[in-house]
Amino acid sequence: MISHVAIQKKKGTIRSSTLILIGFATAFFPRLLTYFGAPSPLNFVHFVVLPVVVGIALLTTRVKDRKQVAITWELIFGLGVLLACTIASALINQAGVLNVFLQYMLQAEPFLLLIAIMATPLSGEKLKRFRNWIAGFCLFNLLLAIAQSILLPIGLYPGAEGGQLIEDNTAGVFASKGGSAGNYISATVSLYFALYFLNEFKTVPLQIRIAVFIGAFYQTFISDSKQVFVALFVGWLLVVFTNVKKPLKILYYLVPIVLIIAIFYWALVYTDVEFLDPYRNFTTYRAEDNLYGSDGEATLLKSTALRIIPSYYTTPLQWFFGLGPGHTVTRLGGWFMNDYASLLLPLGATVHPVSAAVWQVILSPSGWLARESTLYFPMFTWVGIWGDLGLIGxxxxxxxGSIVWRRICVDNFCKFLLLSTAVLGFILTQMEEPGQMLTIACFLGLRWQESKESRLKAAFE
Structure with missing residues (x-):
């Protein structure tokens, strides 16, 4: 009888972990498949598959650890609150049911995946197997991007449509013929993976782990994903500051950092080093332009949505619940409703003039900075969430996010993932990219499970 129960438990665990990998794959690989001709609706399959995976994981879970169960329930409660806010915003603004579903899933998916991982008792060989599969997916993305950087210029890899830059399609599994930020997403995933691989795969020779890290660095540079370096650098700074117990010690870090930034800025403005050319639009090629300051071009352009969104408010409730899911500058409103209009609008999706108004600014002469660097893009995740769902949303x-920070972050790597991702949310809409966010969720869940296993081993030694 005991052995029968053990067998059933083992089967349930393997089934859940395998389903999680399948759910992750449906978000990680569809761009690659559509790049080579698969129908574009494949990009939406994960929105259906992942909730099913989470449901099965919860219904079949045999997790008894109280802490693990408590984290799962807190995440479920938080997702319930977010859903209530999304529905309330939709009702106030008459947004479509499809808007509610898609916007909610774009924001909730990584937390749903974390729930599935928390509801699955991963340990020993099962944990190792799960980790190896995730690492394999990420390594494939990195190697494909490096191959693209070599094969695209010589015409041995299918290029982009519409004259898109080669750098934009040096994007691993996230490349898109129609144009996208796939190079940023792919580079971010590769750098996160390289750091995880370097620190956690101790059985792999050090020179191989270093080579992977150098490869990720190379991919980020060759794909012109300079904003990723900026976000990760700021994320690292924030991690350093969160670990400082005595405020005066911040000066030990702050002084050399400010010095490095000053030297870097001087090199951009006053030298002609070719290596730094991709970064010069962070300053300007045109010395007469006024970029920064309260009335600078960069400041006014970046804050465009902050000014436009409130101008469309018709009721005080919109300060609290926004203009409706997918109605402003989130990934859904700013991009999906344009890219997939022929698919989504006939199904009942709704649009709002705010999105078109912001795009009009971007495409106007005053939006030249946004077209040169996404650092100045006025469509980014944090302003989009506020615009769609308001202050309460x-x-x-x-x-x-606080649940993940308090309950799941077990080390500085986890903090780095969260903080650097939050920084990316001020640049573009990468915080709503399923492939990137589910990868982050996997790394967070893995580190929590690995930490738990380490604690259990230490307790029995």
Whole structure:
């Protein structure tokens, strides 16, 4: 009888972990498949598959650890609050049911995946197997991007449509013939993976782990994903500051950092080093332009949505619940409703003039900075969440993030993932890219499971 129960438990565990990998794959690989001719609706399959995976994981879970169960329930509660805010915003603004579903899934998916991982008792060989599969997916993305950087210029890899830059399609599994930020997503995933691989795969020779890290660095540079370096650098700074116990010690880090930034800025403005050319649009090629300051071109352009969104408010409730899911500058409103209009609009999706108004600014002469660097793009995740769901919706999303910070972050790598991703949310809409965010969720879940296993081993030694 005991052996029968053990066999059933083992089968249930293997089934859940395998389903999680399948759910992850449906978000990680569809761009690659559509790049080679698969139908574009494949990009939406994960929105259906992942909730099913989470449901099965919860219904079949045999997790007894109280802490693990408590984290799962807190995440479920937080997702319930976010759903309530999304529905309330939709009702106030008459947004379509499809808008509610898609916007909610774009924001909730990584937390749903974390719930599935928390509901699955991964340990020993099962944990190792799960980790190896995730690492294999990420390594494939990195190697494909490096191969693209070599094969695209010589015409041995299918190029982009519409004259898109080669750098934009040096994007691993996230390349898109129609144009996308796939190079940024792919480079971010590769750098996160390289750091995880370097620190956690101790059985792999050090020279191989270093080679992977150099490869990720090379991919980020060759794909012109300079904003990723900026975000990760700022994320690292924030991690350093969160670990400082005595405020005066911040000066030990702050002084050399400011010095490095000053030297870097001087090199951009006053030298002609070719290596730094991709970064010069962070300053300007045109010395007469006024970029920064309260009335600078960069400041006004970046804050465009902050000014446009409130101008469309017709009721005080919109300050609290926004203009509706997918109605402003989130990934859904700013991009999906343009890229997939022929698919989504006939199904009942709704649009709002705010999105078109912001795009009009981007495409106008005053939006030249946004077209040169996405660092100045006025469509980014944090302003989009506020625009769509208002202050209460933004608070609900931050509450979910706080659960992960308090309950799942077990080390500085986890903090780095969260903080650097938050920085990326001020640049573009990468915080709503399923492939990137589910990869982050996997790394967070893995580190929690690995930490738990280490604690259990230490307790029995």
């Amino acid at each position: 933004l608070g609900a999303y931050l509450y979910l």
